[in-house]
Structure formats: C-alpha cells, structure tokens
Amino acid sequence: GEDVEQSxxxxxxxxxxSVINCTYTDSSSTYLYWxxxxxxxxxxxxxxxxxxxxxxxxxxxxVLLNKKDKHLSLRIADTQTGDSAIYFCAxxxxxxxxxxxxxxxxxxx
Amino acid sequence: xxxxxxxxxxxxxxxxxxxxxxxxxxxxxxxxxxxxxxxGMGLKLxxxxxxxxxxxxxxxxxxxxxxxxxxxxxxxxxELAAPSQTSVYFCASRKRSGKPTDTQYFGPGxxxxxx
Numbered sequence: 001g002e003d004v005e006q007s008x009x010x011x012x013x014x015x016x017x018s019v020i021n022c023t024y025t026d027s028s029s030t031y032l033y034w035x036x037x038x039x040x041x042x043x044x045x046x047x048x049x050x051x052x053x054x055x056x057x058x059x060x061x062x063v064l065l066n067k068k069d070k071h072l073s074l075r076i077a078d079t080q081t082g083d084s085a086i087y088f089c090a091x092x093x094x095x096x097x098x099x100x101x102x103x104x105x106x107x108x109x
Numbered sequence: 110x111x112x113x114x115x116x117x118x119x120x121x122x123x124x125x126x127x128x129x130x131x132x133x134x135x136x137x138x139x140x141x142x143x144x145x146x147x148x149g150m151g152l153k154l155x156x157x158x159x160x161x162x163x164x165x166x167x168x169x170x171x172x173x174x175x176x177x178x179x180x181x182x183x184x185x186x187x188e189l190a191a192p193s194q195t196s197v198y199f200c201a202s203r204k205r206s207g208k209p210t211d212t213q214y215f216g217p218g219x220x221x222x223x224x
Contacts, residue, residue, distance in 0.1 A: 008149055033212060042113070042199055042215030043152075088151065095140065095159060096167065097213060101151040 004091060006100040013108050018076040020103045022089035027070060029091040034063065034074045037086040037102070046074070046087075081107045110135050115200050115216035122190040122223045130185040130219050132200030139205040141183040142167075142213065143175065145196040152199065158183055159205070190223045197221070 004024045012018045024032070030051050035043040049056045049063045049072070056063045062075040072089050086102040116131045134141065139160050144152040144167075154167030158177040172194060174186040183202075187194060197220050201213040 004151070006151075040217075042201070042217050043213075044215070045212045048212065095157065095165075096154055097142075098154075099144075099152040101149060 004089060004098050004100040006087075006089060006103045008101065009104050009106070011106045011108060012079050014079060014081055016079055018074075018079045018083070018105055018107075020074045020076075020087050020089075020105065022072040022074075022100050024070050024072065024089070024091045024098075024100075026091055026093050026098070027067070029093060031092055032063075032065065032072050033090040033092075033097075034061075034072075035088040035090060035099075037088065039085075043088060076105075079105075079107050081109055083107055112136065113200055113202050113214050113216035115198075115219050117219060118217070119220045120222070122187075122221065124190060124192065124223060126190050127186070127188050128190065128221075130187075130198055130200075130221070132183045132185065132216060133181050134183075134200075134202040134214070135181065136202060136204070136214065137180060138202035138214070139180070140203040141177065142201040142203070143173070143183070143185045144199045144201065145169065145194075146199060146218075147196050155185065155198075187221075192223050195221060195223045 033048045034046045037043045060077045064073045084107045089100045113134045142157040143155040153169045156175040158164045200216040203213045204211045
C-alpha cells in the first residue's frame with residue numbers, strides 16, 4: 001500500500017495557529033484530503049485539494065501542497081478548543097483511500 | 110437520511126469466537142469500505158466493494174470476510190477471533206461520480222476487544 005506519514009502529536013495554545021504536516025508517496029493522486037476525527041466518532045471530511053493546486057483556503061483552514069516534495073500541510077488559524085481532535089490526511093489511488101497515521105491536536109486554553 | 114450506521118457499538122469476544130459487524134447506508138452509495146483503526150497506525154483498509162455482488166481485498170484482509178448482496182448493506186465477518194483483531198472498525202460509503210467532494214462518509218465505529 002501507499003505510505004502516508006504524519007507526526008503523531010501537536011499541542012498549541014488557544015488563539016495560535018496550528019500546522020499539521022503530511023507526506024505521501026503516490027505522485028499520481030488526483031486529490032488529497034484532510035479529515036477530522038473527534039473522540040468516539042468516525043472521520044469527517046474537512047477539506048481537500050486538487051493535485052494541480054498549490055494552496056486552498058477555506059475560512060480558518062489553509063491547505064498547502066508541495067507536489068515536488070509530496071508534502072501536504074493543514075494550517076488552522078486562531079485555533080480553538082473545539083479544534084482538539086485527530087487529523088488525518090489521505091490520498092486516493094484508484095478506488096482506495098490511503099490514510100496517514102493521524103495527528104492528535106491538543107489545544108491548551 | 111441516517112447516513113452510515115454500524116452495529117454493535119462495542120463487543121467483547123473470546124479467542125476463536127465468530128461475529129458479524131453490521132454496516133448499512135441509506136445514501137444509495139455505490140462504494141463501501143471497511144477499515145480498522147489501531148492506535149498510532151491510522152486506518153487500514155480491510156475490504157471494499159464497488160457495488161452489489163463485487164468485493165475486493167484491501168491492505169489487511171486476512172481473518173475477515175465480507176459480502177455485498179445489496180447496495181445498502183456491507184457486513185464484515187470474523188470467523189475465528191484473535192487478539193490481533195482487537196481494534197476499532199469503521200465502515201464508510203462513497204458515491205461514484207468522480208467529484209472530489211464525493212468523499213467517504215464514515216459510520217460511528219465498532220470497538221471490538223478479543224480476549
């Protein structure tokens with residue numbers, strides 16, 4: 001399978017920006033995704049980026065894609081306590097999604 | 110719409126027992142998936158289906174079986190439970206139209222412990 005890697009933990013103070021990073025291996029992926037998982041729940045789609053884009057902004061979320069380095073990042077501006085969750089990046093190859101290991105974001109009040 | 114539903118929410122099995130995890134979706138999605146989530150390991154695909162009557166293996170299919178007799182249902186069967194199958198299992202579904210926003214919708218998960 002494809003390797004999609006993320007750092008496991010991130011802590012930030014409320015009001016600061018959070019940056020969650022992801023590296024992937026399949027350069028043919030057409031779309032890359034960010035999902036959020038709150039405790040005890042399934043994953044919910046946060047945002048996505050098409051592979052021919054460098055950046056996508058959606059309210060407090062900014063996605064940056066460096067296709068040459070196969071690096072994806074998610075920036076959350078003005079991080080709130082409600083943003084505490086596990087964040088997964090994912091790439092799609094054919095009919096299958098490959099998920100990263102997840103980054104657990106803790107927001108300190 | 111109820112979305113993707115999974116039953117049971119929790120289950121404890123003894124080694125060697127069998128069980129079926131149920132998954133249903135009411136969104137008329139073509140694709141359905143089963144994942145397991147282990148701590149620090151992300152989600153691993155067990156099996157998936159692109160339509161009724163069609164199933165394919167994912168990354169970690171050993172010890173599991175699936176069937177897809179209807180569009181709505183995609184049960185996952187564990188025949189001889191082993192401690193290595195202790196995990197949280199997620200079912201997901203997806204519409205097949207090629208749009209990026211046709212992403213996966215996840216169920217709430219089944220937490221399985223094998224002792």
